[in-house]
Amino acid sequence: MSTLKEQIAETIRNYHQRGWSPATSTNYSFLDENTTIWVSRSGVDKSQFSAEDFITVDKNGRPTGKYAGVKPSAETLIHCVLYELFPETKVILHSHSVFPVLMSNMYQQEVPFEGYEVQKGFAGETTHDATVRIPVFDNTQDMIDFARTLRSNQARIRHHSFIMRKHGTYAWGTSLFEAKRHLETLEYLSEVQYRNVLLK
Numbered sequence: 457m458s459t460l461k462e463q464i465a466e467t468i469r470n471y472h473q474r475g476w477s478p479a480t481s482t483n484y485s486f487l488d489e490n491t492t493i494w495v496s497r498s499g500v501d502k503s504q505f506s507a508e509d510f511i512t513v514d515k516n517g518r519p520t521g522k523y524a525g526v527k528p529s530a531e532t533l534i535h536c537v538l539y540e541l542f543p544e545t546k547v548i549l550h551s552h553s554v555f556p557v558l559m560s561n562m563y564q565q566e567v568p569f570e571g572y573e574v575q576k577g578f579a580g581e582t583t584h585d586a587t588v589r590i591p592v593f594d595n596t597q598d599m600i601d602f603a604r605t606l607r608s609n610q611a612r613i614r615h616h617s618f619i620m621r622k623h624g625t626y627a628w629g630t631s632l633f634e635a636k637r638h639l640e641t642l643e644y645l646s647e648v649q650y651r652n653v654l655l656k
């Protein structure tokens with residue numbers, strides 16, 4: 457049986473094939489049984505990502521143990537803050553896919569999705585007959601500032617995901633299965649909504 461690390465690495469390579477992580481972009485993390493954070497190394501070509509490309513970091517995103525000196529993802533602090541704000545989280549996935557980025561060009565504060573069956577892919581959603589609002593936050597290179605944005609907007613993050621404007625998405629879950637479902641739900645809804653706008 458493959459380990460969680462290997463399963464996430466395989467997911468990362470699959471997502472690269474779908475065009476969701478061009479040019480070394482995206483990063484990923486998981487919590488192990490000791491609640492240690494494992495995050496992807498910075499700058500890895502995601503078509504080649506392997507289980508060995510995960511390193512351990514402390515709660516502030518600093519590499520620990522034998523990984524001291526290895527460069528963790530530039531966005532490690534986002535992962536650390538999400539584990540703190542949403543303590544049930546075990547796996548966090550990031551995407552640079554096109555459609556959520558297009559959504560972030562069309563909506564200022566949040567993207568509303570209404571009436572789609574696949575909205576039920578978000579944990580807690582039981583019917584298509586609802587509006588799901590995914591928050592959009594402005595992109596920044598300042599991770600301390602972005603961590604502050606996440607903290608102050610925690611109540612708006614109700615569907616285990618958000619969009620960074622002109623950047624990509626983050627989605628998470630209590631398992632790899634659930635984190636994937638959330639990321640893929642947001643991806644699908646963004647594509648449908650974008651194509652629907654084009655039809656009009």
Ligand SMILES: CSC[C@@H](O)[C@@H](O)C(=O)COP(=O)(O)O
Nearest residue numbers: 479481482483498499500529530
């Ligand atoms: C191609 S640059 C993309 C990065 O700036 C960043 O957004 C990203 O997702 C990957 O950064 P990384 O440091 O490799 O984890």
Ligand SMILES: [Zn+2]
Nearest residue numbers: 481482550624
């Ligand atoms: Zn990114």
